[in-house]
Amino acid sequence: MNTLAAPPRLAPYLDLIRWNRPAGSYLLLWPTLSALWLAAQGFPGWHLLAVFVLGTFLMRSAGCAVNDVADREFDRHVKRTAQRPVTSGALGVRQALLFGAVLALIAFALVLTTNLATIAWSFAALAVTIFYPFTKRFFSMPQAVLGVAFSFGIPMAFAAATGSVPALAWWLLIGNLFWVLAYDTEYAMVDRDDDLKIGIRTSAITLGRFDVAGVMAFYAAFLAIWAALGAGLGLHRPYFAGLAVAGAIAAWHYTLIRTRTREGCFRAFRLNHWVGFAVFAGVVADFALR
Numbered sequence: 001m002n003t004l005a006a007p008p009r010l011a012p013y014l015d016l017i018r019w020n021r022p023a024g025s026y027l028l029l030w031p032t033l034s035a036l037w038l039a040a041q042g043f044p045g046w047h048l049l050a051v052f053v054l055g056t057f058l059m060r061s062a063g064c065a066v067n068d069v070a071d072r073e074f075d076r077h078v079k080r081t082a083q084r085p086v087t088s089g090a091l092g093v094r095q096a097l098l099f100g101a102v103l104a105l106i107a108f109a110l111v112l113t114t115n116l117a118t119i120a121w122s123f124a125a126l127a128v129t130i131f132y133p134f135t136k137r138f139f140s141m142p143q144a145v146l147g148v149a150f151s152f153g154i155p156m157a158f159a160a161a162t163g164s165v166p167a168l169a170w171w172l173l174i175g176n177l178f179w180v181l182a183y184d185t186e187y188a189m190v191d192r193d194d195d196l197k198i199g200i201r202t203s204a205i206t207l208g209r210f211d212v213a214g215v216m217a218f219y220a221a222f223l224a225i226w227a228a229l230g231a232g233l234g235l236h237r238p239y240f241a242g243l244a245v246a247g248a249i250a251a252w253h254y255t256l257i258r259t260r261t262r263e264g265c266f267r268a269f270r271l272n273h274w275v276g277f278a279v280f281a282g283v284v285a286d287f288a289l290r
Contacts, residue, residue: 012085013099016068017061023273025060027183030276031176032056032153034283035169038233039161042287048160051110056153058107063129063149065100069093070133078194117159125152136200143184143203147177168229175225182218182250183272185211186257189265212258219250219275226279235286242282246275 018024032052036044043049068075068086072093075081085091091099104126111122128149135142151173158169181203188195188204189211195202207214223243230239253272256264 012090016085016091016096016099017064017103022057023270024064025057026273027180027276028060028150028153029053029056030273030280031151031172031179032157034276034280035154035172036157036161037280037283037287038172039158039169044157044161047113048157051114051160052153052157055107055110058103058110059125059129062100062103062107063132065096065103066130067133069096069100071136074136074198074200077198078191080191080194111156114160115163117163117165118156121152121156121159121165125149125156128152136202138201140201140206141181141203142201143181143188144177146184147180148173150180151176168233171225171229175222175229178218178225179222179275182215182222183269183275185215185218186253186265186272187269189257189260190262190269212254212260215257216250216254219247219253223247223250235283236289238285238289239282242278242280242285245278245282249275249278 014020029052033049036048036052040048068084071081072084072086075084075087081087086093086096108122111119128145132142132145132149135145139145154173154176155165155169158165185203185207188202192202192204195205203214204211223246227240227243230243249271253268256268
């Protein structure tokens with residue numbers, strides 16, 4: 001559905017949640033589903049699959065609403081974000097927060113169909129989601145906080161599938177955090193000039209001339225940690241083939257970001273969900289072919 005074709009009253013809400021730009025939801029979805037398959041040792045069942053797919057899209061949308069409200073004064077000074085609905089005045093702060101709250105409550109209703117462990121961890125996930133937008137004001141690497149927020153589906157998946165969160169889930173989260181650092185640094189490279197003017201802190205600014213090297217190191221850390229964990233779990237060739245494809249995509253991204261153009265960096269970010277999908281496909285294939 002295109003927001004341009006939506007009813008006038010609905011269009012700003014669809015724009016608020018990036019309805020026609022779902023790449024951000026995929027960045028959340030693939031590692032969450034990978035963890036769900038690993039926790040369940042294969043297909044987790046239609047109930048849990050539905051809960052986490054729908055919950056991921058709902059919470060990403062709610063997070064967008066919170067982020068746009070928190071950043072509304074900054075966004076007006078950035079070319080890419082100046083026309084976001086809260087910043088442009090198409091939606092009021094109260095409207096955006098109320099809509100985000102409704103989406104979060106629907107997601108919580110889905111969580112209530114799982115177990116107590118998942119319900120408990122959902123509060124921590126919500127807290128990190130709300131906290132993240134404000135870290136840009138004082139933390140030199142706010143992308144690390146985003147990494148925790150965008151990886152919290154991993155421990156929640158283990159909680160839902162097994163009733164507990166083992167050390168494996170936290171190691172997977174740490175590995176995934178490095179992937180988030182990689183792609184969100186690419187994203188921050190797009191807005192670096194604007195962010196320097198308005199005083200926002202980002203990993204792209206903190207890394208300076210080592211930004212490209214940092215992105216590639218983050219990719220390498222993500223793949224190395226997930227490879228080591230896969231080896232420890234006794235996973236097979238399909239899993240490592242998925243990691244290899246993800247590594248090849250990351251290497252291609254180097255060619256997009258090495259000259260630091262806005263277009264190249266944004267394209268690398270926008271296509272990053274294929275890295276996560278490659279890993280997820282490897283996990284699914286590994287269990288399906290046993």
